[in-house]
Amino acid sequence: MKKAIVLSFLLITIFSSLTLNCIQIFSKSVLASTNPVSGAADNSYGHTVSGYIRPAFNFSDTQAAAVLSGFRVELEGTGLSSITNEKGYFEIKRVPSNETFVYRISKSGYLERKISNVTATENIEMFQQSSPLDMWAGDVPVKGIQDNSINMIDVVEIAKFFNKTSSDSGFLAIVDFNKDNAVNIADVIVLAKSFNMTSEDYPDYKKFYFVSPKGSDSNNGSINSPFKTLQKAASVLNAGDTCYIREGVYHEVLKPIKSGTEKLPVTFKAVQGENVVLNSCDIVSDWSLYSENVFVANVDQPVTQVFIDGVNTNEARFPNSGNDLFSPETFEITSMNEKEVLSDELSQPKDTFNGGTIWAMVGDRWISQVGKIASSEEGKLLIEGNTWVDNVGKGVGFITGVKAALDKEGEWYYDNGKIYLQLQNSDHPSNHKIEVKTRKWTIDLSSKEYINIKDLNTFGGAANLNQSNHCMLDNLSMEYLSHFTYIASGSSWLRHDWTNINYDGVGVGIFGSYNTVSNCKINWSAGDGITLYGSDNRVENCTVSNCNYSGTDCNPITVHGKGHVITKNTIYNGGRGLVSLNAAKKVLVTYNHCYNAGLMNWDIGGIYAWGAEGEGTEIAYNWIHDIYSDGVYKIGNGVYMDNYCKDFYIHHNVIWNCSYNAFNYSRPSNNIYFYNNTAFNSGDISYSYIPAGTEDTSSGNRMYNNLVGFNIGDFPALEKKNNLKADIMPLCDIENYDFQLTDNVTQAIDSGEVIRGINDNYLGEGPDIGAYEKGGEFWKAGAR
Ligand SMILES: [Ca+2]
Ligand SMILES: [Ca+2]
Ligand SMILES: [Ca+2]
Ligand SMILES: [Ca+2]
Incomplete structure (x- = not known):
């Protein structure tokens, strides 16, 4: 800037010493059409290339149209071109597909610019309105020729016309760069800004x-x-x-x-239109026979998962199992604690399972437990590395990580640089595509900003957005993100360390701010589908399914941190819950369609939080259903605010088919607000758990304006108002997700409590009871 000012003074000095009554040679403005002119009318083939161009100097609104229009964009060697309109916009249709062109941008008085290596494989907006292509003014035509340099020749030209206005004879509009109808100091400053530049000096742009x-x-x-x-x-x-x-x-x-x-x-x-797959597996083809039906190959990296012809196949295990990851075959455990596992089904000889891994679901099955098998004997395993002792007792389990368990076709076992694979009689690995997972990540944007990944597929790995900001994953189809049978951290609660995203169960792992995951399909993960840490991230219009088949504390979407938005997603099939909000603050969970939780664990919620200070977190306008838990109490809650939660708004949700409660809070809890929900085919709300010996500091919990098909009991610190119980739900068409009120439900109309910011945009005399205001918006949940 300083350089420009100094140069301006220099130029003014030059001007004042020049004779200004020179002969005007150039007078015709080349500014032309104000509408984009396409190269041809026929748009039957090729793509449209469009964009915005502007001068690299400031100008006023009144001058904008004249300044922005008239840039000519041409594809060298094609005859295709367009001229920018008064918004600086150009559009060239019929650009041949998959061919590379040089784009030449010019305007009289401006330094010509070339953008090379542009290939249109689809319609592209080359320069968006928010980031138009900059052009430098100052290269003035002399005798009809611009020399592609802003130099003294141009200074002399300005000087010739200095101080003339558009009404003066001999006014040269070309050197009135800023179009204020005068060749003045403003134009000199514009020129000075790019003085000594040539066309070669433009920065590389959009290659x-x-x-x-x-x-x-x-x-x-x-x-x-x-x-x-x-x-x-x-x-x-x-x-x-x-x-x-x-x-x-x-x-x-x-x-x-x-x-x-x-x-x-x-x-x-x-x-x-092209199918791209980022695959975290390597293909193994160099197999040799190891023993009957078992083949062996060398691999460079430890293997954590194997696919035969694209289908996940089991790590060698006891007992043998089918391929359904949510329903592994198990053996009965009569007792398990952090040190030992007892089972009548363990009839194998002593030491058979030494060094292996036990995965188990015992006690209340809140989460699975794992341990390393230090030694095995008939009926008993001694284990180490299982650090969790809260949930012990009877249950089920399976064993992996020992070669002795390799005894069924499709099973594999990795040890020390070798992969072993058992196939059926007379089969051979060469008959199949055998892929072994060797990389944790398919996409790694760690410590990066403003990266967009679009329109592709990933297979076998997770995505690392650790310390990433403003990145976007859009229209990706991602399968098998995480897989593990042993948890390296030694704790079955995976997320004991919330500062580290690099843990076993991470899916699309985001630990940063302002990142977006949109229009993605995320399917199969032993742990999370999406893991949100950090703040202000957005998950929109995604389908997230089949997550947490490990039965740990993972979910299709696990949320930690502040200010995230999770909206318009379809979320289904979770081992435990579907969305967990432990340690979520100021988060919006809206318009999601969530179903089928509790496929592995007991005591679960479709949308779940424990110990969370929500700071106004909203769970609103969701459809939540088929939240099922087995076990003694069948605790499957649609929205489950477990102990020690604070400041959550749960409103305008439709919740149905829950094995326990549609919505439930455990104590102590403060300011948990259940407003205007519609809920049915779930149990009476008759219990609010508080851990034995805990002081009940609950306060300010409310259930207002809910339309329900069950009874709501009385609890300490719970205020109830205007809830309406219906024996037959007065809803239009439940099967087809039309939960609007039918015409004959006068009790529900206008009889709700007005709650500011929640339902104060009601129609008629007051808000209606339930999730849909009669005559109001017929909102729908889920991904498009
Ligand atoms: Ca020049
Ligand atoms: Ca001017
Ligand atoms: Ca086996
Ligand atoms: Ca109303």
């Missing part, structure tokens, strides 16, 4: 690179000469650049090297 399994890392990355690896692309991508990934399977981690910026994110995306 397009391609990666293909058929490419080579010694190529230049163009569509016709693509790189082979994502890692090579990552090494050249700068802010604003896009890496297009061509069809194929990539056995590497997508790990960007440079961050983007707010206006110029780095993007990795599949070419439109």
Whole structure:
């Protein structure tokens, strides 16, 4: 800036010494059409390339139209071009697909700019309105020629017309850069800003690179000469650049090297219509016969999961099991504590299971427990590494991690650089695609900002957004994110350390701020589907399913931290709950469709929190159903505010088919508000648990305006108002998720308590009872 001011004074000095009555040579403005002109009308093939262009100087609103219009964008060698309109917008239709062009941007008086290596594989907006392409003013045509340099020749031209206004004869509009109808000091400052620049000095901007399994890392990355690896692309991508990934399977981690910026994110995306898979497994093909039906191969990394022809297959185990991850075959445990496991079914010889791993669900089955087997004998295992002693007793379990358990087709066992695989009689590994998981991550955006990953599939690994900000995962299909049978941390509560995302059960692991996961399908994870730490992250329009088949404290969506938004997702099949909000603050959980919880554990909630100071966390406008728990009390609650929760608003949810309560709070609890929910086909709310010997400091809990198909009992510190019990729910069409009130429910109409910020936008005389206001919005939950 200082340089510009000094130069301005210098230029003014030059002007004052020049004769100003020169002959005007150039008078015709080339500013033309104010509408985008496309190269041709026919849009039947090719793609549309559009964008916004603006000068790199400030201008006023009244000058905007004249300043922004008239930039010509042309594709060299095609005859295709467009001129920007008064908003600086251009649009070129029929750009040939999958061909690389140089885009030349010019306007009389501006330094020409070239953007090379642009390939349209789909419609693209090259320069968004929020980050238009900058053009430098000051290269004035002399005798019809711009010399692609802003230099003294241009200064002389300005000087010739200095102080003229548009009404003066001989006014040269081209050098009135800012279009204030005068060639004045403002124009000199504009020129000074880019003085001495040439077309070569424009920064690189929005390069397009391609990666293909058929490419080579010694190529230049163009569509016709693509790189082979994502890692090579990552090494050249700068802010604003896009890496297009061509069809194929990539056995590497997508790990960007440079961050983007707010206006110029780095993007990795599949070419439109092409199927891209990032696979955290390696294919093993070099097998030899080990013993009858068992084959062996060398592997570089420890193996945690094996797929035969894309299907998950079991680690060698006792007892043998089918492939349903939520229903493993188990043996009966008559007793388990942190030191030993007793079972009549353990009839194997002494030491058979030494060194193996026990996975068990015992006692109240809140979570699974694991331990290392120090020694085994008939009817008994001695274990170590199981640090949890609160939940002991009878249950079920299975054993992995010992070669002795390798005795069924489809089972595998890893030990010390070797993978063993048993197949059926007369089968051979060469008949199959055998993939072994060797990498934890498929995508690693750790410590990066403004990275967008779009339109691709991942298989076998999780996503690492540790210390990542402003990143986006959009339209990804992700399968088998985490898998484990032993928990390395030694604790069956996985998240004993909330400061470390690198734990066994992480799914899409986000520990940062302002990241987005949108339009994704996340399916199968032993632990979480999505793990949110940090603050202000967003999960929207995703389908998250089949998570926590390990029966640990994981969920399809596990939330910790502040200010997150989880909205319009479909969330189903969870070993325990579906969304957990332990340690969530100011979080919004809205318009989600949540169902099928409790597939492994007991005493669970569809949406669950324990010990959480919600600070106004809202659980609202969700559909929550089929929340089932086995066990003595069948505690499956739709929304479950377990002990020590504070400041949660649970409103306008529809909750049904719960094996215990549709909504429930345990004590002590403060300011848990259940407002305007519709709930049915669940048990009477007749119990509020408080741990023995705990002082009940509960206060301010409320249940207002709920339309329910059950009774609500009286509890300490619970205020009830205007709840309406219906023997037959007066709802339009439950089967088809139409939970609006039918016409003949006068009791429910206008009879609710007004609650500011919750239902004060009611129709008629007052808010109605239940989740839907009669005549109001017919909202729906779940992903589109
Ligand atoms: Ca020039
Ligand atoms: Ca001017
Ligand atoms: Ca077995
Ligand atoms: Ca009303």
